[in-house]
Amino acid sequence: MLDQNAGFNANADWVNHKGAWVVHIVLILTGKILVDVVPGITQDISWTIVNLGYMALTFLMFHHVTGTPFEANAGAYDELTLWEQIDEGAQHTPAKKWLTSVPIGLFLISTHYTKYNLWLFTLNFCALLFVLFPKLPILDRLRFKVLPAHFSGPPTPNISRAPTPISRTGTPVVGGPHSGRKSPRPF
Structure with a gap:
């Protein structure tokens, strides 16, 4: 592993800059306004959509994607999520406390505005747990x-057998020494 403390990590250091914490509140309020513009959506559904959207985006950003988009770190952070990069991995820092309290506060607000509906509470609570557990x-x-990493579907079968011999006419030789069969089978 390369030395992670050797240089500046622009990927994670923005969290401690002035105004970075306010961005979360602004994004939540912007999301709430955008959802409220859609006709027919009630306040309880609106707060649930905002809560689930915030939880999904922050999980993806802080706990799923690894590495940095910058080459200046020479791969020192390739195996770390953004959460693990914040404050050089130190736990219980002010930034991490803030980033933990925002989902909890949003969950409490959404629970209040959903009038403690059991189904919406369960949905919002599961989303909260999904975001809080990786922060522990x-x-x-x-x-x-x-x-698995780079999963793109089932693997291509790897058949390890000798190639079928080709006759001088270009057709496969049935029953040849490397074909694995002695004669064609009837249907």
Whole structure:
């Protein structure tokens, strides 16, 4: 592993800059306004959509994507999520406390505005757990992979047998020494 403390990590250092914490509130309010513009959506559904959207985006951004988009770090952070890069991986820093409290606060607001509906509460609570568990110090640098890396479907079969010999006419030789069969089988 390369030295992660050797240089500046622009991917994670923005979290401690002035105004970075306010961005979360602005994004939540912008999302709420955009959802409220859609006709026919009630306040309880609106807050649930905003909550689920925020939880999904922050999970993807902080806990799923690894590495940095910058080459200046020479691969020092390739195996780390953004959450693990923040404050050089230190736990319980002010930035991490803020980023943990925002989903909890949004969950409480959405629970209040959904009038404590059991189904919406369950949905919002599951989303909260889905975002809070990766933030726990005990789960630091621990990965739960459902699919292997670079999964693109079932693997191509790897058939290891000798190639079928070709006759001088260009047709396969049935029953040749490397064909694996002695004669064609009737249907």
